[in-house]
Amino acid sequence: MRETTLPDTTARVPHAATQQSQLSNPTTPTDEGPKASVRNWLGLAVLMLVVLVVSIDNTVLSFALPEISRELHPSGTALLWIIDIYSLVLAGLLVTMGTLGDRIGRRKLLLIGAIGFGAVSVYAAFSTSAEHLIAARALLGLFGATLMPSTLALLRNLFLNDTERRLAIAIWAAGFSAGAALGPIVGGWMLEHYWWGSVFLINVPVIAVLLATGLFLLPESRDPNPGRLDWTSVFLSIAAMFTLVYGIKTLAAGGQAPAGVAFLVGGLALGYLFVRRQLRAENPMLDMHLFTNRVFSASIAANLMSVLAMAGMVYYLSQYLQLVLGYSPLNAGFYLLPGLFATIASGLFAVRLANRFPLRVLIPVGLGLSMLGFATATQLGAHSSVWLLVGAFFMVGLGVGLAETLTNDAILASVPPHKAGAASGISETAYEVGALLGTAILGSVLTAAYRNGLTVPEGVSGADSAAAHETLGGALDVAAGIGGSVGDQLTEAAKVAFSHGADLTSMAGAVILLGAVLITVISLRKSHA
Structure with a gap:
């Protein structure tokens, strides 16, 4: 088959007036270019x-x-x-x-x-x-x-x-x-x-x-002129992210605070070296100057926080539905559907809202809805109604769909067209970093809270106790093996500990999203977005 190579349209720079218009109002629709x-x-x-x-x-x-x-x-x-x-x-x-x-x-x-x-x-x-x-x-x-x-x-x-x-x-x-x-x-x-x-x-x-x-x-x-691939920057970017996440996990595991802090400091140092190298490089792997645009920076932050919220909540609610409330995997999935469909619906509706309201209003509103969803989820218990969970996740889904759709559009529209390739790479990286941090941060909070909150009843051996403290699934297996009243007590204690951990995790998620709301309000208030 003969290969057809199209020119890289991301390198085209429009007339200066058009470019300035897009920067000042990234949601303004235009109708340039041939139809698909x-x-x-x-x-x-x-x-x-x-x-x-x-x-x-x-x-x-x-x-x-x-x-x-x-x-x-x-x-x-x-x-x-x-x-x-x-x-x-x-x-x-x-x-x-x-x-x-x-x-x-x-x-x-x-x-x-x-x-x-x-x-x-x-x-x-x-x-x-x-x-x-x-x-x-x-x-x-x-x-x-x-x-x-x-x-x-x-x-x-x-x-x-x-x-x-x-x-x-x-x-x-x-x-x-x-x-x-x-x-x-x-x-x-x-x-x-x-x-x-x-x-x-x-x-x-x-x-x-x-x-x-x-x-x-x-x-x-x-790209006909892509520049040289900088392997040092590749190493620094991967090493910085890996070290930071490992530090978070080490702190969450407990008993290794000095090592966890050392990894966090090391990760920040590697991140600093990466940023400095990009600022000095002739052909940087990541153009850090894009972050000088307020709309771009605020949209990246909001995008990351939205995905962090969704990924983190799915991580612990999927276990809560199955292991605490006892639903099958299929039924658990159905209970999360309203929230996931809310994400799609609000994302599509966001296009119409953007024609009537500015981004500096809509993006914080989306993050605020997600924050309210997390606040609602702080009331989970070992015997809570499943509809409390459904309602909380529905609000998170509405907020994520609204914020994420608008931020993706704003990220591409707030930079000159010849920077669109780099901008999309940063946008996708923010999405995946958000998914990563959602489980790393919120998952680590859940793990630490569960371990610290679990009280093992008398009659459970040291080895079984250690297994029960690792995960809720492990505790339920130990309880099933022990059986009798001791097994029932361990089952109830593990579910209570996990539910309490889910409450604390939801609280942490609400605090993170509150910070995201404040950041976007401050960053976008002086913009024309």
């Missing part, structure tokens, strides 16, 4: 497959955690790593892989990544230990990083008309919420009929369709 063909819209459908695969992988595993705990017997820290390592590697490599796609071709990198993602999904499905599963998740993050940067860059080449491109970006963003909604339902059905590893095999048929259609419907594009 049917083939272009089919190409968007192919790119949506990529978004669905990556977003499904962010949520589907949460519902398999109870069964993974029973089958692989991971420690509490290992359980968090099973979740976090995917987003950690993905976020650390997004900018690097975006730069690589500029060189070898974005479609080519996407298809190579798809092959690797499908193969590693099979490896993950048949993992026999927590260590194997962590390694598989890390490789999924590696190949996932080759997929995401290419999608937005190719989308900009498929849609040259400004209005159509904004619609395509809105659909692209909604794909994340759709994938998050499909993950619990499809994953829950798989878990009720097959073993936990089946949740990874969901990726295989989707990847097969992507490979079969992407070769024909997606155009090739690359």
Whole structure:
């Protein structure tokens, strides 16, 4: 097949007056550029497959955690790593892989990544230990990083008309919420009929369709002058993120405060070196000057916090529904559907709201709704009504959909067009860092609160007590093995401890989002957004 390479439209700079207008009012629609063909819209459908695969992988595993705990017997820290390592590697490599796609071709990198993602999904499905599963998740993050940067860059080449491109970006963003909604339902059905590893095999048929259609419907594009790849910056970005998250986990584990603080300080130092290198480099891997734009910086912060809230809440509510309230994985997934559909609906409605209200109002309102959802979730208990949880997650979903859709649009519209490639890379990195921090921070708060709050009844051996303190799933297994009144007491104590931990985690989430509201209000108040 003869390859067609399209010019990189992200490098085009419009007339100065047009550019200034977009900077001052990033939500103002224009109608420049040729209309898209049917083939272009089919190409968007192919790119949506990529978004669905990556977003499904962010949520589907949460519902398999109870069964993974029973089958692989991971420690509490290992359980968090099973979740976090995917987003950690993905976020650390997004900018690097975006730069690589500029060189070898974005479609080519996407298809190579798809092959690797499908193969590693099979490896993950048949993992026999927590260590194997962590390694598989890390490789999924590696190949996932080759997929995401290419999608937005190719989308900009498929849609040259400004209005159509904004619609395509809105659909692209909604794909994340759709994938998050499909993950619990499809994953829950798989878990009720097959073993936990089946949740990874969901990726295989989707990847097969992507490979079969992407070769024909997606155009090739690359940057004719991408600059030199800076391997030192690659190392610093990955090392800084990994060290920071490891520090958070070490502190959450308890008893190793000096080591945790040392990792945090080391991570901040590596981050400082990375930023300094980018500011001095002739061809930086990440253009730090983009952050001097108030709208851009505030949108990045709001985007990160929105995803942090959603990922963190899904992490602990999926376990709460199954292990505390006793719902099956499928039923647990259905109870989260209203919140996930609220994310999609509010994201699509945000386009109409943006024509009537400024971003400096809408983005803080979205974050505020999510904050109220977390505040509502501070009232969970071992025997709470499931509808309290549904209502809390619904409010979080409304807020995330509103804030995330508008921030994605503002991020691209608030920078000059020739910076759009770098801006989209930062936007995607913020998304994955948010998913990472959601489980790392809120998950660590939950783990620490559960361990400190669990009171093991008399009659439980030291080894069983240690296992019960690791995870709620481990405590329920120990209680089932002991049986009798002691087992019942341990079951109740573990559920109470987890519920109390969920309350504290919700409180932490509300405080984080309150900070995000204040940051965006202050940052956007003097802008024209």
